[in-house]
Amino acid sequence: MTRRAVVVGTGHYLPERVVENAEFEATLDTTDEWIRTRSGIERRHFAADGQNTSDLATKAAATALNDAGLAADDIDAIVLATSTADLTFPSAATMVQAALGMTRGFAFDVQAVCAGFVYALSNANALILSGQANRVLVIGAETFSRILDWNDRSTCVLFGDGAGALILEAQEHAGAVDDRGxxxxxxxxxxxxxDLLYVDGGVSTQNTGQLRMQGNQVFRHAVEKLAKTAHTALARANMSADDVDWIVPHQANIRIIQGTAKKMGLPMEKVVVTVQDHGNTSAASIPLALSVGKQRGQIKEGDLIVTEAIGGGLAWGAVVLRW
Known part of the structure; x- marks a missing residue:
């Protein structure tokens, strides 16, 4: 028998404020058509004043717990991926732990920008495979609206706020390719x-900073690296692109998503796309897309899924899982 980390619950949360592309036309030299054509984004959500990353994460986590039929104290660990934590410390994960009423286990943050959720999933999987945890709540949550330069039309129109969560549970399986997990x-x-994608400030520089990106260079790296990491992860699982039911990619830009699918030899009909409604929510984008894909009826039990993401660092990676 083989111990696997199996998804048993999902959830997501989006702030109430919806910002359509047209809103930017009043303050920037841009148009709805310009934004759609270059990114595929039509709208995004922004957190309200006083609404922090841990607040979004808590709401998504509570929905995932409800979906799994579990209570907070059924969870052994929380791994939260974010680059926009509420405070320098403590971690946003411990704030979620307290807000959920979880009185046991442990919680910590992972920071790998847009690749953060892939890194968090990998860490959570390792905790389960090592026996350190039986159930792990994995969250991606961001308030990128707080670090944008509102005068830079090439970046501020791309990002949004939100959170997604899933629960991994240790289960024993046969060790076959059709195992869930x-x-x-x-x-x-x-x-x-x-220097291709970074925030020009931080704690030790004593400057909050704003997001800076060389979009063309990021695009060039993204398609090549995302396709390669997906193929590498599939090969490690003794699978190929032909076995994939769904790609659930980081939702950064529709052209990157299309380019990666093409390089993998898979049609867009096999890709879960939410970028048009959420924009780039960094570490939140994959769990948001997984939750929405399940809600839509696209993702079903037994489906083979590849998630892949790239972000500042540069950091990138992929996870192969059977739903």
Whole structure:
């Protein structure tokens, strides 16, 4: 028998405020058509004043717990992926732990920007495979609206706020390719490319900073690296692209999503796409897309899913899991 980390619950939360592309026309030299054409984004959600990343994460987590039919104290650990935590410390994960009423276990944050949820899933999987946890709540949550330069039309129109969550549970399976659960992960980073996507501030520089991105260079790296990491993860699981039911990618840009699917030899009909409604929600985008895909009836039990993401660092990776 093989111990697997199986998804038993999902949930997501989006702030109430919806910002259509047309809103930017009043303050920027841009149009709805320009934004749609270059990114595929039509709208995004922004957190309200006083609404923090941990608040969004808590709402998504509560929905996932309800979906799984579990209580907070049924969870052994929380792994929260975010680059926009409420405070320098403590972690947003411990704030979610308290807000849920979870009185046991442990919680910590993971920071790998847009690749954060893939990194969080990999860490959660390792906790389960090692026996340190039987149930792990994995969350991606961001309030990127707080770090945008509202005068930079090339970046501020791309990002949104939100949170998604799933619960992994240890289950014993036969060790076959049709087992439910995570089958493989692949993580990568290359710090030489820091200047392609970063925030020009931080704690030790004593400057909050704003997001900076060389979009064309990020695009060039993204398609190649995302397809490669997906193929690597599939090979580790003794599978190929032909076995994939759904790609659930980081929702950054429709052209990156289309380019990656093409490079993998898969049709867009096999890709869960939510970027038009959410924009780029960084570490929240994959769990948001998983939750929405399940809600839509696209993702069903037994489906083989590949999630892949790339973000600042550069950091990138993929996870292969059977739903």
């Amino acid at each position: 995570i089958h493989s992960t692949d993580l990568n980073s290359d710090g030489r490319h820091k």
